[in-house]
Amino acid sequence: DAKTTQPNSMESNEEEPVHLPCNHSTISGTDYIHWYRQLPSQGPEYVIHGLTSNVNNRMASLAIAEDRKSSTLILHRATLRDAAVYYCIGNGGSQGNLIFGKGTKLSVKP
C-alpha cells in the first residue's frame, strides 16, 4: 500500500477554491488514489477517487500528476460545511482495506 503525506492543516476563506495536496511517491501502477473526508462527530465520507486521469464529481475534482507521485483535491468553492479532516489514501485495490493517515484538517473562514 502506498504511503501518503499531507499537510497537517490548511485554512481557506468561504467561497474561494481550495487545493489540498497529497504526496504518494511509493504508489504502484495499480493503486487507486482515494479521498475521504470526516466532518466533526461523523464517520468518514467518500469524496472522490481516480487512477491516472483527472476526475470530477459533484463534490470535488481530483488532479493526478502525470508521474502519479502526487495529487491534488480541489474544492471549487469552499463552504463552511467543507470544514473537515481530508484523507488522501493510496491502496492496492483491496476490497475493503483503506489505510488512513492523519489527514489534513481544513478550516474555512466566513
Next chain:
Amino acid sequence: DAGVTQSPTHLIKTRGQQVTLRCSPISGHKSVSWYQQVLGQGPQFIFQYYEKEERGRGNFPDRFSARQFPNYSSELNVNALLLGDSALYLCASNLAGGPFDNEQFFGPGTRLTVL
C-alpha cells in the same frame, strides 16, 4: 435509503470486560469492514468480511474478533478490554464487486470508553 447503522452509539465499560458492537450495512452491500479511530488519528483497519468470510485483518491482537451473518450484518467483539481500547469504532460497507469498486460507506461509529 438507510445508510450504515451502528449500535450502540456510546458505551462505557471497565477494564477486563467484554464488548460487542453491531453494524448493519447498506442494503445490497455484502462487504463489511471495521476500523478503530483513536482521538486525533485516522481510522485504523481491523477486519473485513465478505460473504461471511474474513477477507482481511489488520494489526490487532486476538482479543479482537468479528463475524458476519447471513443478512450481511456484522458484530465486532473485544475481550479483556484495556484502557487503550477507548476509541471510536467505525463500520463501513461496500458492494465489493471488484478491486475498482472501492467506495466505502461509513456508519456514524460507536464511541467506546474503557474506565
